[in-house]
Amino acid sequence: MATSRASSTPASGDRRVRRTQAALARALLRLVEEQDLSRITVADVAELAGVSRSTFYDHYRDVHELAEAAxxxxxxxxxxxxxxxxxxxxxxxxxxxxxxxxxxxxxxxxxxxxxxxxxxxxxxxxxxxxxxxxxxxxxxxxxxxxxxxxxxxxxxxxxxxxxxxxxxxxxxxxxxxxxxxxxxxxxxxxxxxxxxxxxxxxxxxxxxxxxx
CATH class of the missing domain: 1.10.357 (Tetracycline Repressor; domain 2)
Known part of the structure; x- marks a missing residue:
């Protein structure tokens, strides 16, 4: 059982990473329809994506890096x-x-x-x-x-x-x-x-x- 859990953890983690990054990208795309990219903050994106600012920084340095990735x-x-x-x-x-x-x-x-x-x-x-x-x-x-x-x-x-x-x-x-x-x-x-x-x-x- 321990071996099975260990082998499944990376895939589960990858799925969580992808879901979080997708949520952040969707939030950014919604925000950029309403205002210039330069005016969008990390707090704006994190709030709309339903994650914390610390979670945002786990994936991207700033909004510009998220924009580039998206x-x-x-x-x-x-x-x-x-x-x-x-x-x-x-x-x-x-x-x-x-x-x-x-x-x-x-x-x-x-x-x-x-x-x-x-x-x-x-x-x-x-x-x-x-x-x-x-x-x-x-x-x-x-x-x-x-x-x-x-x-x-x-x-x-x-x-x-x-x-x-x-x-x-x-x-x-x-x-x-x-x-x-x-x-x-x-x-x-x-x-x-x-x-x-x-x-x-x-x-x-x-x-x-x-x-x-």
Missing amino acids: CTAMIDNLIEALPGDFDVADPAEEATQSLEAFFASLAEHAGLYRALLGPQGSARVADHIRHRSTVAIQERLREAVEGAGVPERARAVLELPLDVPAAFTAGALIGVAAEWLRGGCPRSPAEMAALTWPLFHSLYRIEATPPS
């Missing part, structure tokens, strides 16, 4: 909304829908993203988004290259190391998203998707050609 966790989910491929076989409707989901997710928590991606934002979050986006786009580009013959007009781009166009695209996407958030999301997610997808498509268009 933002980077959501980014990992947002990246999955990016278009699946960059070739003409990928239907434009499907691609724009995935980009619309990406921008809609940003808009849902615009206050948090605006604070962390703005001029006085978090370098850690920006680097995380840039890295995760680059890796995801690089994988999609590689899949497109391996699954299609490459026409002459696309060869110049595809002869570059794949991380170059991927990093270029990731940086551009971050720039567009940050400027959109900074301006108060003046265009709808659907409009942003419709404007963004042609840029992706024109730069990375890879037409399938029969193998020789």
Whole structure:
């Protein structure tokens, strides 16, 4: 019995940690909808999450660190909304829908993203988004290259190391998203998707050609 309890304790502890961190993140996201991130205190978050301040400090140094953790966790989910491929076989409707989901997710928590991606934002979050986006786009580009013959007009781009166009695209996407958030999301997610997808498509268009 003692062995069983000892072996189950870490998993139980991990679940408690995850529940507490999730509660703190939910509280922060609710608060940031009502006021600027810079005005939110540890006491505000702890009270709304139903935990003590000491419990908060068991997990995070301050509100900014919690915000970074919440933002980077959501980014990992947002990246999955990016278009699946960059070739003409990928239907434009499907691609724009995935980009619309990406921008809609940003808009849902615009206050948090605006604070962390703005001029006085978090370098850690920006680097995380840039890295995760680059890796995801690089994988999609590689899949497109391996699954299609490459026409002459696309060869110049595809002869570059794949991380170059991927990093270029990731940086551009971050720039567009940050400027959109900074301006108060003046265009709808659907409009942003419709404007963004042609840029992706024109730069990375890879037409399938029969193998020789």
